Amino acid sequence: MAGTDTRVTDEEALLLHSSGRPGKLEVTPTKPMGTQRDLSLAYSPGVAAPCLRIHQDPSTAYDYTAKGNIVAVISNGTAVLGLGDLGALASKPVMEGKAVLFKRFADVDGLDLEVDTRDVDEFINCVRFLGPSFGGINLEDIKAPDCFIIEQRLREIMDIPVFHDDQHGTAIIAAAGLFNALELTGRDIQQSKMVINGAGAAAIACAELFKAMGFPPANITLCDTKGVVWKGRTEGMNQWKSAHAVHTDARTLADAMKGADVFVGLSVKGAVTPDMVRSMAANPIIFALANPDPEVTPEQVREVRGDAIVATGRSDYPNQVNNVLGFPYIFRGALDVRASTINDAMKIAAAKALAALAREDVPDEVDAAYAGRRLRYGPEYIIPVPFDPRLIVTIPAAVAQAAMDSGVARKPIVDMDAYRRSLRLRLDPTSDSLQLIFEKVKAAPKRVVFAEGEEERAIRAAIAYRAAGFGTPILVAREEVVRERMEAMGLANLEPLEVWNARLSRHNERYGQFLYQRLQRRGHLFRDCQRMVNQNRNVFAACMVASGDADAMVTGLTRSFSVSFEDIERVIDPTPGHLVFGLSVLATRARTVFIADTTVHERPTSEQLVDIAIQAARTARQMGHEPRVAFLSFSNFGQPMRDRAAHVRDAVALLGARNPDFEFDGEMSADVALDHELMKRLYPFCRLSGPANVLIMPALHAANIGAKLLQKFGGGTLVGPLLIGTDKPVQVVQMGATANDLVTAAVMAAHDAMVR
């Protein structure tokens, strides 16, 4: 079973919770608190101003306080996962967990509140007065039927969204998974028979949503601790169970499971036996969702049924049907439009968006987060995984749109595209610095050739490039190989990609002549050139770009940088008067920094450093960053005066003589370059008006090591190294690049083609 190596022991979990600062979260200020003035502004006397504003107009609380981004996770601990009534205090680890999931996946500030009462009225009275503090209320792990009464009453009396996660979050995710599982097993929802074990919060909400999706009410049988919930039963009943009672002769779970198409467990560990599984219909769908241990394990199912689609609520098996896929994003969308409630339209929109996302190609980053499992729509992947970065864009946008369409949005979004961009930015700081370029390329799409067109990553990148509207991707490949790969990836139904076969292309004669003109005095015969065009895909792709058949090219997946670059150099020269070098872009939430030369010149001379600085500054500006260039060294402005820093000092002087139109200075150490306060204090004469954002390194090893250290410890994302200075747009990715990296490189190459 995939993923078993991700199992954890109790000891490991206890150690995690107790190590360092106990628990899982802390509060971080968002405003500076370093000086007396900071205190005067943020606290007394300054804080009086927003208080008075809010008093005059309560809606401004969303502008002057954190209210609009805080969701309270509230429980009384009466149904903690499937562990039962552990009480308020013992539920705190789960509630802290939900709070951090809010933050991690949707940038919502979750705050856990454990309310120590089992009395429904006391609980409601406690929560109802907390409304001013929060943008929304996420009720969690409150047992049925109390949870139904609590949620209903709080929804009536509070003016912010109140959402019982175990009911609706679970139902939304289960509905999305079920929708796909039915499709994969070729079932008609109208003809399918389902058994739900459990008749509590999660089970009742699931039954309701499944019926709303089209499941015939008579085909869903609920079971609880007393067995089947049948019409006429009196023991252990309540009005919510009665609403789902069915006419049936079945009295036990085992009776009900015979011939059932779908089983949904929302009860307790081990409630289902292998015999029950054996008695189900062909290709059964089994959602054993009790946490932390399912009603029946996937291993137990496999022993008796090889034809089942199995889902659990856990992270360590395939098909995790868990409300973590819902509540962060549903609240994100609801908060962003200041929805007064979370209604059925918003829930259904979330379920549909989740189901649709599972059918799309999965980015490599997501596979990597799951120990390299290749996630592909099918029986072992019916629902997106929690670490899928597309969720933060797709689900809140669908929820926000549904809130607007159904009239509960108090602050509708005017520009949905801008909203989607802002969502992406919440979790991915690079998206901001690259966004400008992405938008420009979409406005002027380009033909980009992917030289290694038979590689799966290249095919997926080409599909993504086209789907995003960046232009036309061209694969250098054999058509039949691309077709086979797309079939194997489950993408055969897509419109075919443009493929150029280097061996058979009618352009080969022309490319061969072109190459011969360039290489005849470098020891190459015409037939050598023709062979290179036929056999070397980098050469062929470069010829396409050189002769205008494509606007730009990307390569690098299968050969090292130097080998790929050598191929390209045969066809494409440096831009006259320019140097070819590597520029790495490190983007963090706080800043974007350009670092050069990270690939080509091992020990650049002063003159080369100057050229690198000028070209790096130009690229930074093209990417929307006003350059502040620092020439880095181990010394600062001649202290200590050592020979090794001399070529850097000379470069600063040489650049000064060329009177560039950007700020620059040096030599200086990295800490001074990046900390403007320190720079002003120690070197008030320094010409940079802010922290440097273009770092010119003294040598290749320092550049390469520095960029990677920054990425590792700075927590940002490294883009590139981008190849700068070639006469035609070319990008060479690193061999370990993902399909996503390749798309970024293709867009950078397309952008390069645009700005020339």
Ligand SMILES: NC(=O)C1=CN([C@@H]2O[C@H](COP(=O)(O)OP(=O)(O)OC[C@H]3O[C@@H](n4cnc5c(N)ncnc54)[C@H](OP(=O)(O)O)[C@@H]3O)[C@@H](O)[C@H]2O)C=CC1
């Ligand atoms: N994967 C996910 O995302 C989620 C999973 N869950 C899981 O669902 C389960 C129920 O949670 P929740 O609805 O909040 O809790 P509730 O306390 O509201 O409901 C529990 C239900 O389970 C029934 N039950 C308990 N033991 C058995 C048994 N041996 N056989 C049949 N039914 C039984 C109870 O029956 P009775 O009414 O007779 O007492 C009750 O109807 C938990 O295991 C929880 O972890 C919940 C939310 C999300």
Ligand SMILES: CC(=O)C(=O)O
């Ligand atoms: C996942 C969840 O909320 C539960 O098991 O209760």
Ligand SMILES: [Mg+2]
């Ligand atoms: Mg729960």
